[in-house]
Amino acid sequence: MKGISEYLNVHSNALAVRSRRNNILASNIANAATPNFKARDIDFQSEIRKVESEGAVRATNPLHIKASLQGPTGTMLYRDPVSPSRDGNTVEMNVEQMEFSENVIRYQTSLTFLNNKISGLLSAIKGE
Amino acid sequence: MSDIKNVFDVAGRSMSAQLVRMNTIASNLANAGNVSGTEETAYRAMKPIFSTTYANNFKDSGISTTEVQGITTSDRKPERIYMPSHPVADETGFVYSAGVNVEEEFVEMLEAKRQYQNNIEVVTTLRALMMHTIRMGK
Numbered sequence: 001m002k003g004i005s006e007y008l009n010v011h012s013n014a015l016a017v018r019s020r021r022n023n024i025l026a027s028n029i030a031n032a033a034t035p036n037f038k039a040r041d042i043d044f045q046s047e048i049r050k051v052e053s054e055g056a057v058r059a060t061n062p063l064h065i066k067a068s069l070q071g072p073t074g075t076m077l078y079r080d081p082v083s084p085s086r087d088g089n090t091v092e093m094n095v096e097q098m099e100f101s102e103n104v105i106r107y108q109t110s111l112t113f114l115n116n117k118i119s120g121l122l123s124a125i126k127g128e
Numbered sequence: 129m130s131d132i133k134n135v136f137d138v139a140g141r142s143m144s145a146q147l148v149r150m151n152t153i154a155s156n157l158a159n160a161g162n163v164s165g166t167e168e169t170a171y172r173a174m175k176p177i178f179s180t181t182y183a184n185n186f187k188d189s190g191i192s193t194t195e196v197q198g199i200t201t202s203d204r205k206p207e208r209i210y211m212p213s214h215p216v217a218d219e220t221g222f223v224y225s226a227g228v229n230v231e232e233e234f235v236e237m238l239e240a241k242r243q244y245q246n247n248i249e250v251v252t253t254l255r256a257l258m259m260h261t262i263r264m265g266k
Contacts, residue, residue, distance in 0.1 A: 015261075022257070024190035026135045026250045030142035032243055033149075034178040034194045042190070076190055093246065104253055111260055118265040 036088035039079040165216040170206035171226035
């Protein structure tokens with residue numbers, strides 16, 4: 001069992017972080033007209049490294065069950081605006097839309113990899 | 129108000145905020161030609177105040193949305209027009225026209241429309257992703 005979950009781990013972790021980033025970008029887009037709202041984002045690289053190294057909770061004993069991805073406490077960063085606006089809002093629609101579509105594509109990529117792995121496993125199990 | 133849990137709450141609440149904005153614009157445009165006998169009773173453009181609402185677990189999820197905090201009236205002065213034959217004209221023959229700038233309202237209407245569309249787009253995309261995820265392994 002552990003073998004299978006470890007086999008799928010990389011992409012399922014990536015999927016969780018991507019999904020979290022999708023929510024953050026959706027929040028930015030929802031707040032595009034709110035004065036003084038500062039656009040937020042996470043750094044995917046460092047987040048995924050954090051999740052892979054220790055999970056959500058650090059295990060102090062090798063017998064501890066490794067915590068799953070229930071709410072990783074990531075570092076929320078602020079976006080540096082290209083051209084700041086007078087009302088203090090740092091959401092730039094073009095930037096957010098590009099980041100969002102890139103993130104969606106990368107989510108789909110991870111999903112496709114997962115699907116391929118699962119169908120590989122299935123055909124190995126069935127022995128077809 | 130209940131907590132913001134997912135992207136549907138985020139986009140839904142932001143869309144209702146944009147709809148409130150759209151309603152104020154419609155009211156402003158509908159009242160654009162109105163005249164009144166005194167400066168105090170003349171119509172003044174209404175503007176919604178947007179504010180950010182954060183989810184309870186914002187530190188973990190990073191979810192926030194926008195909500196209408198209240199509605200103010202713009203400080204644009206009503207225009208004073210000389211119209212002695214008008215039934216509501218004051219003793220000097222002036223009426224006060226509604227303090228609404230039609231061009232400004234139109235531009236704001238376009239902006240509200242675009243932001244509404246952006247929110248719908250986000251929900252449509254993420255809903256498709258969720259459906260793909262549900263069908264994983266099939």
